[in-house]
Amino acid sequence: MQRICVIGGSRYFGKLLVERLHAAGHRVTVINRGSTPPPPGVEHLVADRDDESALAAALGTRTFDVVVDQVCYTPVQAGIAVRVFSGRTRRYVMTSTIEVYDPATATPPAGAQDTPAEEERVDPATWAVRADLPWHDEAYLDAHYAEGKRQAEAVFTQDGRFGFASVRSAHVLGGGAREFTGRLAYYADRLARGADIVVHARELPTVFIHYEELADLLLWAATATGFTGPLNACSDGLLDVRDIADAVAAATGRRPVYRTAAAGEPAGPFSFDRYYPMSNSRAKTLGFAFSRTADWLPGAAAESVTASAAPAARGAHQA
Template sequence: MRVLVIGGTRYFGKLVVQKFLSRGDEVSVLSRGNSQPDFWNNITHIEVDRDDAEAMAAALGKDEFDLVIDNIGFERSSVEISADLLRGRVGKYVVTSSVSVYGGIGHSETPWQKITPENHYLHHFTEPGIAHPIAEDSIELSKVEWELRAGINPYSEQKRQIERYLSETTELPFVVLRAPIVIGPSEYAGRFWWYLQRVLDGRGMALRNNGRAEIRLGFTEDIAEAIVAAALSNNTSGKTYNIGQTELLTLKSFVEKIGESCSVEPRIAGVSDDAVKRYPEIPWSDWRYEPFAWPFDVAMSIDRAEADFGLSSAPVAQRIRETIDWHMSADLKDSYGYEYRDIEAELFKVSAQ
């Protein structure tokens, strides 16, 4: 098969390329050429800025592809350029979207947002207590605004716009994959490191909502495998899927699994809302701080992906071990908010009483 990967030089994009190469497929990678992974001599590189429509037209020429995997569609304008050029010339166009389309972590400038008739379709992650798991049809794409709205994270808005655009575009067999927060080896965003560093220092961790937030994670290797499986399946054209690990965890069980893998007993206490208010120095409203703590009791359903293309994943414990190994070998700075560690330790002592 002829496969084009847009954004295949970093993170799980590299793994997607490697998986197609291992199948014997003819793989082209479209990028600016700033990074050249080990497989560079085994692929055709198309060096271009994907946001330059004229340059993209020249670079792609009249090429046709069986599959296009778009891992770096962060803005609607970017996806429009590639989709318009490839319409009628691609067997399937697979776009990696995000759990953030439902709202959630980083969705708004404050953790919870008032529900209005205009934004009611975003309520799943912007109001606590909504039923879960969230199915793919929870979002009414026809009501997604084309204009970016103040107070809402533009990443989430752009991903919704991309999905609406694809759903209304003809002659382009698309597949949308809504990935959860992706962690694993080479994860420099520091989400996993936030918890691992605090488990390792042994000073205790006070988790909001007693660590009961339910999370469906995605580890790089399994996300890459899901992308390839969805692309190759005969059942996926024109559909949207939630993907992620098959195991659903609470935040507390996630931290405990990190401790088990490190042979460390994690010291965990639940922090009350009142206690949070007594420690305003801690950046509670920043999603980078205790990044898996909210939204509360929400997770994506993966039933459709399991049924249509056999979504599966390795045991979370295995992926956690692999991720810890990478973190221990990497030269990492302190995790986000670690300068407040003394205050956190004090909060832990108060919460554990």
């Protein structure tokens, strides 16, 4: 049994992580702003992680074996966490993202443009930190999401007060209505309406992970191994936007109609004109066994179609 603190953990795979940590017998504390209580038996501390003094006061004298940070998006937040949790934990695991490799925001090394990214492609030990940028501005943060994650990783890595690991998650799917990004639901809705699926002229593949698998990997990262540094998390197998739309179409019984985006027109989710899969070989070497995307995608697509149809069915019943 370990004493584990989860920052965030109120929805999607973070909520599932909290449930599975508790079910495994760990003593779990959840810190969030109070909007969503954790399951029974899990300690709940209400604090804004952006308020350093309030966060420290909420923690009191508590110490932890591991902290799992689900909601660290900026170097400013990382700096607060480093100061507050110094002396309170021996290890810190941050949920990061595949977006750190996106060639639209981070130039890959020469010759790496068409190869899956290894962790060293973005090295947080050498990445520059700019805490003076307007990270508090929501519009700025939204436009610089990937850079915020890169710099947050860099703060933890370069400070070195405790063992630090980052889990760089692939695009997360599954869970039906719980999949709050709505990206699978987007395709379910367009297929239901007979609308075109807008794609790039050349669609390039990326990698994905099921939300339950990501929760399992985070549990493993927090409790079963002491690795440090970045770790890529993705199921085996590349997919492009047509693979995703075709899976949703199979669940609806409709044929997708694809249309190439006009100049300046945005394509739909998961249509990429740039290549940025990542390699999961490090996690495999450390002992984690990944599923195959092709095995769980049909079920995830069917869940999304069912969840998308439910509001319409309720509306028809109420009418």
